Amino acid sequence: xxxSDLPTRIAITDEGPREGFQIEKECIPSADKVxxxxxxxxxxxxxxxxCSFVSPRLVxxxxxxxxxxxxxxPTSDIxxxxxxxxxxxxxxxxxxxERLTLTGTIHVVASEAFCVKNLGRGRDENLQQMRSxxxxxxxxxITVGKISVMAAFGCNFQGRVDTSEVLAAIRDGHxxxxxxxxxxxxxxxxxxxxxxxIALADTMGxxxxxxxxxxxxSVRSQWPDTAIRLHLHDTRGLGIANAYAGMCQGVDRxxxxxxxxxxxxxxxxxxxxxxxxxxxxVLLAEEMGIATGVDLDALLAAGHLAEKVVGRxxxxxxxxxxxxxxxxxxx
Amino acid sequence: xxxSDLPTRIAITDEGPREGFQIEKECIPSADKVxxxxxxxxxxxxxxxxCSFVSPRLVxxxxxxxxxxxxxxPTSDIxxxxxxxxxxxxxxxxxxxERLTLTGTIHVVASEAFCVKNLGRGRDENLQQMRSxxxxxxxxxITVGKISVMAAFGCNFQGRVDTSEVLAAIRDGHxxxxxxxxxxxxxxxxxxxxxxxIALADTMGxxxxxxxxxxxxSVRSQWPDTAIRLHLHDTRGLGIANAYAGMCQGVDRxxxxxxxxxxxxxxxxxxxxxxxxxxxxVLLAEEMGIATGVDLDALLAAGHLAEKVVGRxxxxxxxxxxxxxxxxxxx
Numbered sequence: 001x002x003x004s005d006l007p008t009r010i011a012i013t014d015e016g017p018r019e020g021f022q023i024e025k026e027c028i029p030s031a032d033k034v035x036x037x038x039x040x041x042x043x044x045x046x047x048x049x050x051c052s053f054v055s056p057r058l059v060x061x062x063x064x065x066x067x068x069x070x071x072x073x074p075t076s077d078i079x080x081x082x083x084x085x086x087x088x089x090x091x092x093x094x095x096x097x098e099r100l101t102l103t104g105t106i107h108v109v110a111s112e113a114f115c116v117k118n119l120g121r122g123r124d125e126n127l128q129q130m131r132s133x134x135x136x137x138x139x140x141x142i143t144v145g146k147i148s149v150m151a152a153f154g155c156n157f158q159g160r161v162d163t164s165e166v167l168a169a170i171r172d173g174h175x176x177x178x179x180x181x182x183x184x185x186x187x188x189x190x191x192x193x194x195x196x197x198i199a200l201a202d203t204m205g206x207x208x209x210x211x212x213x214x215x216x217x218s219v220r221s222q223w224p225d226t227a228i229r230l231h232l233h234d235t236r237g238l239g240i241a242n243a244y245a246g247m248c249q250g251v252d253r254x255x256x257x258x259x260x261x262x263x264x265x266x267x268x269x270x271x272x273x274x275x276x277x278x279x280x281x282v283l284l285a286e287e288m289g290i291a292t293g294v295d296l297d298a299l300l301a302a303g304h305l306a307e308k309v310v311g312r313x314x315x316x317x318x319x320x321x322x323x324x325x326x327x328x329x330x331x
Numbered sequence: 332x333x334x335s336d337l338p339t340r341i342a343i344t345d346e347g348p349r350e351g352f353q354i355e356k357e358c359i360p361s362a363d364k365v366x367x368x369x370x371x372x373x374x375x376x377x378x379x380x381x382c383s384f385v386s387p388r389l390v391x392x393x394x395x396x397x398x399x400x401x402x403x404x405p406t407s408d409i410x411x412x413x414x415x416x417x418x419x420x421x422x423x424x425x426x427x428x429e430r431l432t433l434t435g436t437i438h439v440v441a442s443e444a445f446c447v448k449n450l451g452r453g454r455d456e457n458l459q460q461m462r463s464x465x466x467x468x469x470x471x472x473i474t475v476g477k478i479s480v481m482a483a484f485g486c487n488f489q490g491r492v493d494t495s496e497v498l499a500a501i502r503d504g505h506x507x508x509x510x511x512x513x514x515x516x517x518x519x520x521x522x523x524x525x526x527x528x529i530a531l532a533d534t535m536g537x538x539x540x541x542x543x544x545x546x547x548x549s550v551r552s553q554w555p556d557t558a559i560r561l562h563l564h565d566t567r568g569l570g571i572a573n574a575y576a577g578m579c580q581g582v583d584r585x586x587x588x589x590x591x592x593x594x595x596x597x598x599x600x601x602x603x604x605x606x607x608x609x610x611x612x613v614l615l616a617e618e619m620g621i622a623t624g625v626d627l628d629a630l631l632a633a634g635h636l637a638e639k640v641v642g643r644x645x646x647x648x649x650x651x652x653x654x655x656x657x658x659x660x661x662x
Contacts (some may be wrong), residue, residue: 035399035532115558147595159657205652208618214394236655237611237648238618241572272652280568287539297600315648317568321603324567326490 007252009291013047014040015279016306017068018083021061022052023274024310025073030064032309037072037080039302040258044294044331045278047079049255050100052300053089058120065136069096082315084135086129090136103201104137104144106130106176108169111155116205118150129170134180134193144180147173148199152215160204163218170198170219185327197227198255202242205235209245216249229253232276233316234260239276240284247290256281259314261304277316279303282299286329295331296323339584342377345371345609348399349414349635351592352392352607353383354639361395363640368403368411370633371589375625376609376661378410380586384420389451393660400427416450417460421467435468435475436530437502437507442486443527445534449481458503465524465619466512474523475511478504479530479562479640483546484536492537492618494549501529501550528558528584533573536566536603540576547580554583560584563607565591565646571615578621587612590645591633608647610634617660626662 017037021028033051040048050072056063065082074080081103082093093102108123109115109129115123137144151158152166177193198219216228230246231252232239243254255275262274284295303319333611339642352359371379381403387394396413405411410432413424425431438461439454440446446454468475482489483497497500508524547559561577563570563585574585586606593605613625634650 008589138541143523154655156656159655206655208615210619234648235652236614237608238569238615240568241615244572244575273648277568284539284569284572288541317565317604317646321566324490324537325487 004271006247006288007248007250007290009293010247010252010254010285010290011047012045012278012281013049013081013255014045014258015254015255015275016040016258016261018049018052018062018277019257019275020259020306020310022054022059024123024261027253028061028309030067033064033068033078034072036302036306036309037068037152038153039298041075041078043298043302044292045295046077047081049081049083050110051082054094055088061097063272066092066095069082069100072099076153087136088181090133090140090142094140101190103146104134104135104140104142105146105148105171106144107148107150107193108173109150110161110165111151111158113157114151114155115155124170124242124326125174131179132174133177133182134176135150138180138193143194143198144177145193145195146197146199147177148201149173149194150201151203152200152204153211154204156204162216166200166215167218167222170223189191189287195226197229198223199229199231199254199255202239202312203231205239207232207242208238209241211250212242212245213222214316216246216251220321229255231255233262234276236272238282240275242275244284247285247288254281258299259306259319260316261306261310263313273315277314278304278314279319283318283323287324291316291330293331296329321322336581337578338581338617338621340624341378341578341612341616342378342414343609343612343623344380344410344584344586345376345589346373346586347589347592347609348384348607349355349380349393349604351590351637351641353385353390354593355392359392359640361398364395364399365403366588367633367637367640368399370557370636372404372406372409374629374633375623376630377624378412380412380414382413384413384415384423386419387470396425397426400431403430405430406539417464418467419453421464421471425471433473435463435465435473435524436475436477436479437504437526438479439483439504440481441492441496441500442482442489443567444488445486447481448488448575449534452527453498458507462507462510465507466514469511469524474525475508476524476526477560478508478526478531479529479532480484480504481532482534484488484533484542485535489532493499494546497531497546498549498553501554526557528560529647530560530586532562532586533564533570534562535654536564537567537572538563538573539570541575543576544580547577551580560586562586565604565607567603571602571611574607574612575615578616580620585612588659589630590637590650591647592637592641592645593622604646608634608649610649611647614654616647618655622661624662627660
């Protein structure tokens, strides 16, 4: 019975604020962004990605990232993270070091075409950038523990992505980590670059459950001691099925967004749903007896707040239908 | 590897017209309903449920069922079906016998509370009704081959539904079939009541993949030679994951609605999504190498037509995002 591989507990990182506000065209007041983060802090979630320190020219929705990071109300047992892709981003994140949990990620891309579209540089150039960024992280005493693979399941600009490309991208990431440790040790060790997690992102909604199953199995066979995280988008409606397929392979770490906020601004399908909705993943898990630690009612309230903040109905079905009547979960 | 249980081909019944128009508040012109049926006939679908012969007082959206059934353009290799729950419905269906494929279903309900809400009668009374309806089917030379279980995974009015209730409901259905054959044989055999299919309906969106897995396994262990059909709603966002879990158990028959039209008018969650969207099930299947026979582009066009006909955006994510670029399937 394959269900026996299901984890007993999953860890969810809600990236609603970061993913959600980067794609919205309207200028959303910083105070509203802060309100949503504070609401998410009340749900039992233990990890929230609050903002993106990226170029305001490329992502105008996060021009106010510094303000938002400085003003949400932190709760002590929650990991508040942020995203960045260059030195300027690191510097902005470091200014919020007391409030954010700064961890370094080595971002790699399984599709050359998407790398150019999303990061404005080819994969070779990106690896160069990640090399120097990783060193910068270690110099700033930021632990680098994660390799994240974008477009790991397919690409709107390139088509299908073979698993061999995913494995090659992860190897590139590991090479950067090894090299950084080596050179860092030579000059006196400051940070720590030990990869404990590989994140596979279905950035443009190309995954299906069979592909998730195969890819997770392939990655695990190469790096059996490294945790696998799934970052799934519900672009074409298969997101929750893909999460379930991941759980069946024992995956216990997921990125989601409350309400299904978001979608990648560079992924070329305006109007399509964003990431898988946090509340739908919580329902999926809890109904199967998998603990999430999340209060679903509080999360749905945060989802309704998110709809008010962005001024439109979000794609989450559960936000429309409401939780199962009379059903509660142990939080 | 559990993926090996996946079927190589699935059969899809699109119930978009029937499910979709029963819930719409606006009065939709019969000609528009016919246009949608005709568009679905061009997609490669081999089974379409076109209308519901139910009381116009209870379901005003199908007051024109007779007109619609009389006016769509039938294609010879497509099974056009209809729904009914009483003698008046049978009579209306018989008037369209040349155009519709009439088959009798024994409708049973796993939740007493939903039975009262949806059919206006308790389960005992419903069984009485099904007994006489089954005999009426056989008298009219309508083959009775299916037992359909409503609220098989949970009920908004009653809560969780135990698998034992599902099995009991199916046994009730089988008892009606046996009795009808027996009495029918005594008076001279006309029809045929041989149950070849058990349909399990998640009428109010309570299912999850683990529950689907368990329930399908339980039903199959009792009736190993009877095909299982899943009729899934995406009310709370788990519909496609549930379909995948069914496929993993070898289920190869699904009811869907184009665009995710529909939702049960008596299920008490206005605004929630309806059935799983045909196009998302096609994508799920075809991307995993499971043949559907459906032309996804033609189906998406029918989905956009359905949105025009009902005058609102339908819940299907795939309808927003579009099919995977440059990917085609063998139809």
